[in-house]
Amino acid sequence: MAKETKNTLRDSVYSALKAMIVTGQIPPGSRVTENDIAAKLTVSRTPVREAFNRLERDGLVTGRPRQGYVVTEFDINMFREAFEIRELLDGHATELAAAAATEADKARLRAMLAECERLAAIPERTNREKFQELEVGIDLHRVIAEISGNVMLHGMLCGILDKCQHYVWTELLWLDEWKIARDEHAEIVDAICAGDASRAGTLARAHVRGSRDNVLRLLQAKSDYRNFLAKAS
Amino acid sequence: MAKETKNTLRDSVYSALKAMIVTGQIPPGSRVTENDIAAKLTVSRTPVREAFNRLERDGLVTGRPRQGYVVTEFDINMFREAFEIRELLDGHATELAAAAATEADKARLRAMLAECERLAAIPERTNREKFQELEVGIDLHRVIAEISGNVMLHGMLCGILDKCQHYVWTELLWLDEWKIARDEHAEIVDAICAGDASRAGTLARAHVRGSRDNVLRLLQAKSDYRNFLAKAS
DNA sequence: GCATGCTATTTTGTATACAATTTTGAGTGT
């Protein structure tokens, strides 16, 4: 993940806050105050404010006047919407990438696949290594969007992935069906390397739908479980 | 266009600046300083800064550290990218809208069409009335996206339309082929009202491609003209 | 005349002070 910490405080705070949110260190739904962050990062409130403004525009926090900011909480419906859009954008980006990928691009994609395999093959891996595998898997989609050559498409897709990423850290760790995702990623990269845009796009769209189903099933189960607990008490 | 001027200065400044940029009052490529805007709106620099932060996130201005902000200048390639994404998103949104539109929604769309026709039928209309027609035409797409029910899709589409809108004010006024757009809009609304998602989506995608071709042709002609001038001198 | 270097101005980056508003909690009366 590109850290991109420019030399202004505002950008550092923005990166730091975004990382904390995306990785779930600040859990969704929690309230965050400017003073807390300013104190924690030992800066004044001004750069913190500006960072919050940008995060709000990114959709990662929502703030109401004089009531502070809340880390955006995604419900099932929002995920459904996000994946619906991802199917469109990711599918198209993958088609474009298949037509535009240079040899260097293809090597880069294959290297990322190999890294995933390596991380997956570690015998008794820690959570840190699981996280790494997940992150590389998501980054693969970012890189494909970058290869597509459509800068705006890349930016929008990154925005959605940022918003969806936190569920990875908080939820998806429970799942262990990652082999499917690895295989699908490999197929997509294969199609891109073969220059088969149509197949690559179809595979990408199916892959997004599959991810969506996994996530939605997981969230649904969690919701049911909460309801069960509430009724039992 | 929803003005949405909340009661904080920051939001007012944001709306005001955005309107000035989108309508081309501040032309693309021009430099804008915080002090100028603060003085013009008689507020301090703080809310202006925050507005700029959000606008930068919207992609309407680009700012480099300690060098001020510049209204984003779109070249042909950016428009090509934007329209490529619009074809995806607008097409999908229109499909969804056709499946989801209530009677009230349909009435709203028809009213917007009627307003376009009314404005187009005015005998010797001023620029102001031409602008209005264009704006309603763009708003139609925003409303369709809203009707789709996918909030995130609606937001993203509005973001792209905002970015593309300024060309309308600066360039498209030269064109006079709006009747085509009006007819296409009418066809799309018809398909939505008939609940024919597939046809609505196909029409919407074709409509976006048509708009793209118009805009790109215009920009290309302008570019050629500039080159001609440069060589002649 | 032209390049170079220095200063003066402009402009943003950051911190802090103050105002306005919302929330919270205690206290009182019923």
Added chain:
DNA sequence: ACACTCAAAATTGTATACAAAATAGCATGC
């Protein structure tokens, strides 16, 4: 025990002061 009022605390909204950096213009030397 409950509701209501009022005040204090917490929190953001705005303004301003100061620091740092970049730009522009002028003077100087060749």
